[in-house]
Amino acid sequence: MASITLDGLAHAYRPDPRGPQDYALKEINHVWRQGGAYALLGPSGCGKTTLLNIISGLVIPTRGRILFDDRDVTQLPTEARNIAQVFQFPVVYDTMTVRENLAFPLKNRKMPREAIARRVEEIASRLGLNSVLDRKASNLTADAKQKISLGRGLVREDVAAILFDEPLTVIDPHLKWQLRSSLKELHRALDLTMIYVTHDQTEALTFADTVVVMHDGAVVQTGTPEELFERPAHTFVGHFIGSPGMNVLPAKVEGRTAHVGDVAIALDRGYAALPVGGRIELGVRPEFATLAAPGTGLPVKVTRIEDIGRARIARIEISGNPAAAMVPEDLSLDGDSAGLTLDPRQIHIYADGVLVPGEAAGREGAM
C-alpha cells in the first residue's frame, strides 16, 4: 500500500536528448494517492505508455525520481516493486491451467504451497474464474484471459498499484462495460491504487475519479471528469473530451467583450492580463451553446443539423468560424440563419491554448 510520487520525471528514448523535442515524456510532477482510481488519457503517442512503463519499472527514466511512499524505487527492477500490470493484449501462460497461471507469481516468490492455494481460490472467486480454474488458460476467451492477467496481479498481497495499459482493446464491445464495472467493484473492495491508460474518453471518464490528460509528452490537465468537462485547462482537453468537442473560436478580447469576427460576445469575467501578441481563443462547449430563432442572441449561419439520437446538434458558422450547438426540441428553422445563446459562465478564454482564469470583478469568491 503506497502512494506513488513522480518527482521531476522526464524520459527520452535517445541517449543524448538535446531539446524538449527529444523527450517522449516532458517533466512531470504528480502524486498518485493510495487507493485512487486514475485514468491516464491521451491520444496514441502522447507518452502515456512510457509513463506507465516507468512506474512499473520496465523503463528507467532519463531524469527524475519515483517514490513509493518515501522509498526511492527509480532504479529498482520491476520484480522488486509492488506493482502489477495488465497489458493491452492478454498475457497468459499457454501451457498452464488458470490455477497455475494465478499461482505463478506466488510460486516465483517462494510462497508456501497451502498459502498459494488459498490465495488463488480467493482471487478466483473475486474475479468469477472459479468454474474455469482447471482449464487450460489458452482455451479461454479474451476477457477471461484479461481477468487472469489481472488476477496474477491481485494474488500478490504486496501489490500497491495495478497499472492497466488499454486493457479493453481486444474485448468485445458488449463485454467492455461488464469488465469495466467489475474493475470498479474490485477497486472499491480492495483499496488498491489503479492507474488506467486509455485513449478512449468514455473509458477514462467512467472508470476514474481523477483523469490525467496527456498531450505530446506532457500532462495538460489533472482533474475530476466534471472539471475536465466544465473547465478544460487547455484547448486540447476541450477538443479531446466531449463529443463533439469544445468550440474553439479565434477571438479578440476587449474588457468584458470578446469579438469573434464581427460578432460581439459578452463575457462573465474580465481578462486584463492577456498576453500581448498571443493567440487568443474563445472556448465554449456545444452543451452550453443553444440554437434559437433568428434575432435572439448572436447571429449564426446553420450549415447542417445532425440527429444523434438523444439530441440534435447543429453545425453552425459564427462569422465564418465553424462551431457546434445544441438544437432545442421545439425549435424549427426556415432557411440557414438562426440565433445562438451562450451560457456566459461556461465561456472560457485561452491564450496560446492555455486557459486564462479571468477576474470576476464585483463577485468576490467566485472563480
Add this chain to the structure above:
Amino acid sequence: MDKPVNNAAWLLVAPVFLIVAFSAILPIMTVVNYSVQDTFGNNQFFWNGLGWFQELLDPSTELGGRFLDALWRNLLFSAIILAIEVPLGILVALSMPRDGWKVAATLVIMALPLLIPWNVVGTIWQVFARADIGLGGWAINALGIDYNYTGDPLAAWITIVVMDVWHWTSLVALLCYAGLKSIPDAYYQAARIDGASRWAIFTTIQLPKMKRVLLIAVLLRFMDSFMIYTEPFVLTGGGPGNATTFLSIDLVKIALGQFDLGKAAAMSLVYNLIVLALCWVFYTVMTHAGTERRQEENPA
C-alpha cells in the same frame, strides 16, 4: 449448387497431368517395373515377382542384411543430429541479438552455410578434416589425438555429424529465431512483473511459443538427414568399409555400381514408403498441433 459443366476445363488441366505424368508417374512406374524383374545386363530382363521385396525384408539374406544395416545407420544418424541441432539451434536463437545492425549481420552469417552447395560442403570438410593437409584434422592430431576419418569408423561418423551440425544448425536457429521474434514484448514484461526466473521464462513462454516452428524444424531436419547423400558421399564415400553407407548411398552402389536394377528398384520403393510413412506421422502431429492452436484462438 449447380455448377455449369464445361468440358474445356479438361483441356486446361491437361498440361498439369502431362507434366506430372512425365516427371513423377512414369519414372515411378518404371521403378515398379524394374522391381519385379532381374537383369544380367544386355537389356535382358527376367520376371522375378516379389522376390526382391521378400529378400529385402528378410535380414538373413545378403540384400536384406545390408538394407537393415543402412536403415539403422540412417536412423541413428538422424537421431544424433536432431539431438544436437535442435537444442543447439534453440540456444543460438536465444543468444541472437534482438535489434540493431547486429540482427542483419547475424542473419547473414547464419545463412552462409545454408547457401553453400552440398557437394561443396562435402569437399570443404573432406579437405578440412584431412590429417595431412587439412587444418582441422592436422590440429586434432597435433593435440595428440589419433584422428583419421578415412580409416576409423568412429572418426568418420564424428566428422559427418560435425559437418551436418555445421551445415544445418543455422536452419534450426533461424526458424527458432523467427518463433522468438513473434512473441510480443508484453509476455516478457508480464513475466518480469510475475518475478519469473530466466529458466521459467524459457519453459513457460519461449518454448511453448516456439513449438510450431520447432516441429517444422524437426520435420525438415529429419527428412533431410534421412535422405542424406551428397555430403557423406563426397566426404567418405560410405566408408571406411560400410561404416557411413546410408540408404541413399547404398542404393546408388547397388543401382549404378553393381547395376542390379531390380534390387535397387525394390529398395528405392521401400525407402520411399518409409519416407512417406514418416512424413505422414509428422504431418499428423503437426496438423494436430495446428487444430489445438485454432481452438485456442476461437474457443467454442
